[in-house]
Amino acid sequence: MNILILGSGGREHALAWATLQNPKCDKLIVAPGNAGIAQIAECAQFDIDDGGTVAEFVSENAIDLVIIGPEAPLANGVADRLREAGVSVFGPSAAAAKLEASKSFTKEICDAAKAPTAAYGHFTDADAAKAHVHQTGAPTVVKADGLAAGKGVIIAETVEEAEAAIDDMFSGSFGAAGAEVVIEEFMTGEEASFFVLVDGDTCLPIGTAQDHKRVGEGDTGPNTGGMGAYSPAPIMDDAVTQKALDEIVRPTMAEMTRRGAPYQGVLYVGLMIENGQPRLVEYNVRFGDPECQVLMLRLGAQALDLMQACAEGRLEEAQVTWADDHAVTVVMAANGYPGPYQKGSRINGLDALANDSTNMMFHAGTASEAGQILATGGRVLNATARGATLQEARDRAYALVDGVDWPDGFVRRDIGWRALG
Numbered sequence: 001m002n003i004l005i006l007g008s009g010g011r012e013h014a015l016a017w018a019t020l021q022n023p024k025c026d027k028l029i030v031a032p033g034n035a036g037i038a039q040i041a042e043c044a045q046f047d048i049d050d051g052g053t054v055a056e057f058v059s060e061n062a063i064d065l066v067i068i069g070p071e072a073p074l075a076n077g078v079a080d081r082l083r084e085a086g087v088s089v090f091g092p093s094a095a096a097a098k099l100e101a102s103k104s105f106t107k108e109i110c111d112a113a114k115a116p117t118a119a120y121g122h123f124t125d126a127d128a129a130k131a132h133v134h135q136t137g138a139p140t141v142v143k144a145d146g147l148a149a150g151k152g153v154i155i156a157e158t159v160e161e162a163e164a165a166i167d168d169m170f171s172g173s174f175g176a177a178g179a180e181v182v183i184e185e186f187m188t189g190e191e192a193s194f195f196v197l198v199d200g201d202t203c204l205p206i207g208t209a210q211d212h213k214r215v216g217e218g219d220t221g222p223n224t225g226g227m228g229a230y231s232p233a234p235i236m237d238d239a240v241t242q243k244a245l246d247e248i249v250r251p252t253m254a255e256m257t258r259r260g261a262p263y264q265g266v267l268y269v270g271l272m273i274e275n276g277q278p279r280l281v282e283y284n285v286r287f288g289d290p291e292c293q294v295l296m297l298r299l300g301a302q303a304l305d306l307m308q309a310c311a312e313g314r315l316e317e318a319q320v321t322w323a324d325d326h327a328v329t330v331v332m333a334a335n336g337y338p339g340p341y342q343k344g345s346r347i348n349g350l351d352a353l354a355n356d357s358t359n360m361m362f363h364a365g366t367a368s369e370a371g372q373i374l375a376t377g378g379r380v381l382n383a384t385a386r387g388a389t390l391q392e393a394r395d396r397a398y399a400l401v402d403g404v405d406w407p408d409g410f411v412r413r414d415i416g417w418r419a420l421g
Contacts, residue, residue: 002027006048007069010364010382011289013037014296021301036363051081075101090311095261099283103145103182113251117280118185126170133162139186146177189274192233200262202315208236209291217414224338228415230328231294244278293384294327328393329384332409337378345408347373358386
């Protein structure tokens with residue numbers, strides 16, 4: 001098979017690595033890719049958000065399967081354009097991608113499906129949003145309604161912080177994403193990420209993970225795109241997983257089908273769990289980042305088989321084979337992230353690292369220049385490792401971190417702390 005992956009981050013490096021483990025893959029192209037991806041696959045440069053451009057590239061390069069990594073091409077209808085051209089594609093339609101592209105839409109779907117989630121209000125002006133906060137109090141959660149690259153969520157501990165977040169969003173700090181705002185009840189409990197493949201009819205769970213959103217150790221400081229993750233998440237036991245499927249995922253998917261927007265792709269189900277009861281925090285319509293990294297390292301070659309079965313509507317005959325293992329990924333970020341950070345710093349020591357089925361340094365925001373690897377993003381590298389235990393996986397991941405010479409970067413040193421104590 002000739003396969004095209006769209007995207008340039010750590011998620012796409014992990015998808016590319018897993019895809020190449022499968023002998024079905026004859027040729028792999030990633031667009032636009034990054035410095036790490038370029039070491040294992042061909043990279044191509046074109047506008048991945050334009051369906052016509054992507055379809056033309058697919059035709060010219062005899063691509064058999066397209067795997068769409070990030071959310072923006074999905075929201076822009078790239079999967080629709082490819083399906084119209086008869087191309088097999090892993091990723092939902094633009095109509096189904098509204099589950100991530102609009103938080104108010106997701107809340108509306110949850111109401112119709114009776115899926116347990118936080119109480120909320122949806123607002124198009126700051127005064128009404130502030131009035132709601134004064135009525136409901138704090139802590140509360142202020143969310144930009146649209147796509148904000150994983151950063152449009154503010155957990156406000158006080159009414160004053162909530163008002164500042166509302167002003168920030170309506171002033172344009174998050175661009176068009178903040179033109180409308182959703183304000184949610186602050187849910188207590190433990191968060192977990194649950195991943196399900198859906199082909200319109202069948203829902204196939206493919207793993208759990210726990211992300212670490214806050215920039216500081218002990219889950220302190222501002223939200224980020226994710227500072228690390230581990231899989232599996234112990235809190236997602238069989239009973240909680242079944243409840244999430246029966247009470248949240250399946251009713252949501254049935255409601256989407258009823259509305260003429262059947263879902264086909266991976267569904268990221270962000271959950272808050274308290275006393276064994278899961279409630280929905282958010283849906284994403286693609287693999288999480290950095291959760292994808294730990295999932296791909298654990299799934300390996302079968303990841304391609306599963307994504308192909310999903311794209312072709314054959315999930316009913318698919319199954320997941322798990323090893324009794326654990327995986328941890330630690331994000332190496334540029335100093336200053338998630339605030340302003342400098343680009344272009346040199347990263348040394350990567351060539352000496354072990355890269356195999358148990359230790360992988362996935363690149364997220366890197367470029368290659370004159371033989372040097374340079375940091376080009378906020379989240380730059382993902383030190384990812386497997387082990388028989390969570391502690392072993394974490395030790396291996398931090399060993400990878402410690403092998404990198406990059407004074408301009410930092411990590412959290414407590415990834416996995418909830419499970420390990």
